[in-house]
Amino acid sequence: MNKLAIDLNNIISETTPYELLSDFGKRLYFPKGIVAQSAEANQRAKVYNATIGMAVSHGEAIELDSLKKLLPDLKPAEAVTYAPTGGDPALLKLWKSDMIRKNPGLIAESISTPVLTSGLTHGISLLMDMFVDRGETVVIPDMFWGNYRLMIEECREASIASFPFYTEDKKLNIDGFTETIKKSAKNMKAVVIVNFPNNPTGYSPSTDEAHALKNALVALADEGYKLLVIMDDAYFGLFYETDTYKHSLFNELFDAHENILAAKGDAATKEHFVWGFRVGFVTFGCKGMTAEQYKVLETKMGAAIRASISNCSRPAQSLLLKAMQSPTYEAEKKSYEAELKERYLKIKAIIQKHQDDPVLDPLAFNSGYFMTYYMKKGSAEELRQKLLEEGIGTISIQDKYLRVAFSAVDDENIEDLYERIYKAAAKL
Ligand SMILES: Cc1ncc(COP(=O)(O)O)c(C=O)c1O
Known part of the structure; x- marks a missing residue:
């Protein structure tokens, strides 16, 4: 294993996230190559910076006029340059504070910085890579977004354990979660995906159900199960009834137990009506994790991005950041x-x-x-x-x-x- 991966693993070796990592997840490290040397040069190369593979003219990234006129409010640095692998820090900061505003139970210091992904599909796929080994099982209720199957069964060669989403009286089947986790856990470890509002049913739990689900997961953690709970919050915010739990389950789980690693997958895609932008985020929460330990998870996810798509679309990030900063943005969103x-x-x-x-x-x-x-x-x-x-x-x-x-x-x-x-x- 690369020395850099060993160093990262040592930082989190006493934590549940480390035990949950797949072999691939354990091997991940961010190389001290072009990206790191270029970051160093950004600070110190005051004469000529000949590090990064972009073309510069008169001190700015080259941007053709035909493109410039389509994006008049973006500077070349916002329109055509590479974005950092884990996302534009200004957008990450804004996304995190917006997440805390909408999920007021969250504590900024107790969760990671979000890692920017190329949409939520990409975020979930990265989580599967980092935490699921061949032959392992992922627990999902039977009403689920079909793309999970491709990611889990074909890409990871793992399997899905499912159970009826509803009880007979059309409530959330919380016992189904716990029984299926117990049955399918390997070495007391399990990976679960929860998706509310759900695709395809359009169901979200009531406040009581959300609390009961949290309590059931915490009870399993108390018994010694180590859980990765992935929240797929693709349709977050579109809650139409008063008794619905109006936050992400992440609001309940980020700090619930040392044995629970909560991973919130969300995206601008549906929540901000920008389906083709391909901007999503993964944020981690696990009781007792330090900022340095969260950084390891962020680095490993960054490494998986670097190894696959290198980094995500810059103009989409810049446009989203500027739109979210607009004073009328929230009202525009609310009206739709x-x-x-x-x-x-x-x-x-x-x-x-x-x-x-x-x-x-x-x-x-x-x-x-x-x-x-x-x-x-x-x-x-x-x-x-x-x-x-x-x-x-x-x-x-x-x-x-x-x-x-x-x-x-x-x-x-x-x-x-x-x-x-x-x-x-x-x-x-
Ligand atoms: C439940 C669920 N998760 C994730 C996604 C994918 O989101 P994105 O387009 O950001 O990859 C979808 C899209 O249909 C979905 O229904």
């Missing part, structure tokens, strides 16, 4: 969040009207972009095809569920969309 809530309320009323529908049984939902029907009879794929014939796109899952992304259909068309779905289902 309110629009999504309007659609949600409309759908709730329509569903109420159809509560005795013989085919479509809506799963409990209260947040996010989606809602999903369970097919009491008939095939979800057949229904999807029927709807497609009418020019309506939906997603069928396992032939049993039909997911509707109401985020993608204008408010004035919601009633028509749902009436057509119920009509098509009646013809199955």
